[in-house]
Amino acid sequence: MFLVGLTGGIASGKSSVIQVFQQLGCAVIDVDVIARQVVQPGYPAHQRIVEAFGTEVLLENGDIDRKVLGDLIFNQPDRRHLLNTITHPEIQKEMMKETFKYFLRGYRYVILDIPLLFETKKLLKYLKHTVVVYCDRDTQLARLMQRNNLNRQDAEARINSQLPLKDKVRMARHVLDNSGEWSLTRRQVILLHTELERSLEYLPLRLSVLTGLAGVASLLYLLTRYLLPSL
Numbered sequence: 001m002f003l004v005g006l007t008g009g010i011a012s013g014k015s016s017v018i019q020v021f022q023q024l025g026c027a028v029i030d031v032d033v034i035a036r037q038v039v040q041p042g043y044p045a046h047q048r049i050v051e052a053f054g055t056e057v058l059l060e061n062g063d064i065d066r067k068v069l070g071d072l073i074f075n076q077p078d079r080r081h082l083l084n085t086i087t088h089p090e091i092q093k094e095m096m097k098e099t100f101k102y103f104l105r106g107y108r109y110v111i112l113d114i115p116l117l118f119e120t121k122k123l124l125k126y127l128k129h130t131v132v133v134y135c136d137r138d139t140q141l142a143r144l145m146q147r148n149n150l151n152r153q154d155a156e157a158r159i160n161s162q163l164p165l166k167d168k169v170r171m172a173r174h175v176l177d178n179s180g181e182w183s184l185t186r187r188q189v190i191l192l193h194t195e196l197e198r199s200l201e202y203l204p205l206r207l208s209v210l211t212g213l214a215g216v217a218s219l220l221y222l223l224t225r226y227l228l229p230s231l
């Protein structure tokens, strides 16, 4: 198996692209979904957020008020850093568990949707491919304002909290341009999927696991055949 890191900017179209990969039967891990799970009441990160940010970031039912917390962290880099130090280790643990489950199920590749892949850089060394979902800044701003019902200032604060998309494009191996009509993006996703499906990059890990298993099996055989009877 090999890992593909998919990233982009806020509202550049990552989730829309991921949906197409899912429809094509791919194994997908969405870090935004994990990030929502690990801050639910009862999880360690929930308690640490309340300790760090106060009860004003809670809704009446105890859930995190994502709008309030978002407004806080997207406007204040030090508080954003604090939230990241609370949530990112928990997110990484869950990501590893989910990746391992897909490995056991025999998938050739897994796509990890990691919004801050190039900001944190931590996971880059594990990835065979990196994909950026790009759209031009005006389109990104318009889509973000519309989807999240944000004014221009709040939407710009969110965009400015991340590396510019143009920089991410330079760092990625593949770029999906989602500035135009959705049908054009969909076609690019299908082409990329075909390329990844044809790749033989999953073989080295699979062969080394099979070789390891064969080694253990041979050892067990030799033990039972020659050593155990004499004990």
Ligand SMILES: CC(C)(COP(=O)(O)OP(=O)(O)OC[C@H]1O[C@@H](n2cnc3c(N)ncnc32)[C@H](O)[C@@H]1O)[C@@H](O)C(=O)NCCC(=O)NCCS
Pocket: 009, 010, 011, 031, 032, 035, 039, 065, 066, 067, 069, 070, 073, 080, 083, 084, 087, 091, 114, 115, 116, 161, 162
């Ligand atoms: C700040 C929160 C509460 C805002 O919630 P909200 O529902 O409005 O947004 P959602 O979680 O759907 O994220 C939307 C997008 O915002 C961007 N974003 C989220 N967190 C961050 C961050 N810490 N820094 C920069 N951009 C971020 C990403 O592009 C993400 O895809 C939430 O994003 C959060 O808990 N963030 C911390 C965890 C994190 O870093 N997630 C990003 C994945 S590593």
Ligand SMILES: Nc1ncnc2c1ncn2[C@@H]1O[C@H](COP(=O)(O)OP(=O)(O)OP(=O)(O)O)[C@@H](O)[C@H]1O
Pocket: 008, 009, 010, 011, 012, 013, 014, 015, 016, 017, 032, 115, 143, 144, 147, 178, 179, 180, 181, 182, 183, 185
């Ligand atoms: N090609 C397109 N044409 C028109 N609208 C689009 C296109 N691609 C995505 N959108 C819309 O833009 C918005 C952002 O897309 P999406 O939610 O996929 O982005 P995202 O990168 O996953 O966002 P986030 O970073 O917040 O998780 C959504 O409302 C989506 O329906």
